[in-house]
Amino acid sequence: MTGPTLRNFIDGAPADARGDATIDLVDPATEEVYASAPVSVEADVDAAYAAASRAFATWGRTTPADRQLALFRLADALADRAEELADLESQDTGKPRASLVADEIDQSVDQLRFFAGAARNLEGRGAAEYLAGHTSYVRREPIGVVGQVTPWNYPLNMAIWKIAPAIAAGNTVVLKPSDTTPLSTLRLAEVAAEVLPPGVLNVVLGDRSTGAALLGHPTPQLVAITGSVRAGMEVARAAADDLKRVHLELGGKAPAIVFADTDLAQAAEGIVTAAYFNAGQDCTAATRLLVHESVHDELVALVRERVATHARTGGPREPGVFYGPLNNADQLAMVSGFVDRLPDHAEVVVGGRRQGDRGYFYEATVVTGLRQDDELVQSEVFGPVLAVQSFRDEAEAIAMANGVPYALAASVWTGDHGRAMRFARDLDFGCVWINTHIPFVSDMPHGGFKHSGYGKDLSQYGFEDYTRVKHVMSFLGG
Structure with a gap:
């Protein structure tokens, strides 16, 4: 059987992909095709980043309290839809349906709530006269637009790990889920549009070529991936050409x-x-x-x-x-x-x-x-x-x-x-x-060394990875 063709989610609404190619979504428990997803092309990625850039002009200046409230509302909305999300996740992955809410959906809700709290708990060096006649202080700011790619093993959970700290810090996001498990991530974007301004979270579907276009695009100042060592090395090489910041959560043994x-x-x-x-x-x-x-x-x-x-x-x-x-x-x-x-x-x-x-x-x-x-x-x-x-x-x-x-x-x-x-x-x-x-x-950092990558997910450390630090010095006069 064949099912519907999915659409991207850009600037707060579903959007048709510009390319003609599609990918069959196959139920791993039955090997039956139940839907198809577009292979988005560079024009789709351009549109998503343009939407994220427009949104950052206002979202990046919202108060921590506003961002916290939005994430709390998103967490509550996902909790209300826990059974629906578990159905989508089970369809995509074949995971046992009976335990999915407790094992994964509830965790995703908790992680959103953690980062909602983190939005109002940034700490830094106090303003003071570190040089005579001058006052210095540190601003911690959002980075800007962030590009992210998530894997198929925990589709919703890994999307939350990526978007929650980024959005809590005031960034906007373009995210590509795995080509085999896009359902729950698309639903997340639809629900998020009820509480976030258009363009704060954009989802682009596709294959490796789409991911390469997303991560190699000139707009994002940070790119993040959870995936294989091979994919992580490719991302790091591409990011080096543009001196992008990179967050890599890769394999393990x-x-x-x-x-x-x-x-x-x-x-x-x-x-x-x-x-x-x-x-x-x-x-x-x-x-x-x-x-x-x-x-x-x-x-x-x-x-x-x-x-x-x-x-x-x-x-x-x-x-x-x-x-x-x-x-x-x-x-x-x-x-x-x-x-x-x-x-x-x-x-x-x-x-x-x-x-x-x-x-x-x-x-x-x-x-x-x-x-x-x-x-x-x-x-x-x-x-x-x-x-x-x-x-x-x-x-x-x-x-x-x-x-x-x-x-x-x-x-x-x-x-x-x-x-x-x-x-x-x-x-x-x-x-x-x-x-x-x-x-x-949610409170403790997750991330490895060596070929397992660098950067931290979860915790206050994961939140700070999505910020930048600026020193401001003022001459006192006199």
Whole structure:
């Protein structure tokens, strides 16, 4: 079947794309086409940035109180539409419908409310005479127009992470959602138009060529992306030609490091949840299990048992399903390829196969016997595959954990407080969890090092990333 063709949302209203090409939107649970989206061209991007530029002339001068009130109203409007948004998100992604409101929609509402509060809580150095006869103070201002690209793993949530701090700081936005999951982002723009002036939030649909036009456009002074390392490097190169500020939230290869002195059953439960939530399509997912050699077999057995009883995949309306399908056919092929190419010394102890022949479902998979230079250890899979390694001591665990190109998130599981603090210090990751893995709160920063990118989402740090600092000095006379 085919469905409607979606439209861009520019200057407070739906807008037809100028190009002729379209993209089929495919239900990942059934592989059926349910709609199509335009491939927007440079003229569409020009129109969106023109609208954002006009809007910035007034929105950039609104008071923090006005911006806060608008975001509170937007949060309330999304909360009122939580069930509708969950339906759209489930349609686009195939995620289990029963848990979507609590898992994602409520979080998006909370994040909007956090940044609404942040709008009125900027701090800086006090005005004073730092030079005799002169008074200095610091202005913190919006950057201007911002270009943003969001991924398909958490379509609405990642859009909120991007637009909320930008708009709270007084910027205006042109955003491109993933070509496979645009529904909830378009609905967000429609709802936002009820409380924000036209042009403050614009959404342009399309493929990689659209994203390149959006991020390479001369108008935005900051461009932000959540996506792959490859995409992030391309954005950084393009931005360098125009000296744009860049905010990159990229891939991950998170280790969960388990010592013998922890509660192994509790660790198995937490790590299975963190490895397979959202089909492992999360850059902070526990994709590597590093376990002390003395409890390796015991923990693997506990993980295998937990996978069998709790990590079931299936359609969005099926009861008892923990995670849904992979997002698209290319992602299924990529995940399958990692497992198909395993070296002879690796062993698949559970899973390792596509589930069924309809939909992009992949079984929860555990692989043991891996070595540090194996592809499954070094490369991001972005799927429900857990790579297991053993270590002898703290030094080896740290070296193995840090010995990958990514540096976004990690966890350590231990009953020894001193060891936990040493690992919090020595793990080269932007987020370190102790005896847990994957929880987020709006108040704390999220962002990595190395190939995981730079810049912070969430928190006051994420808010400040969307501002600029200006020094003002006044001669006192006399």
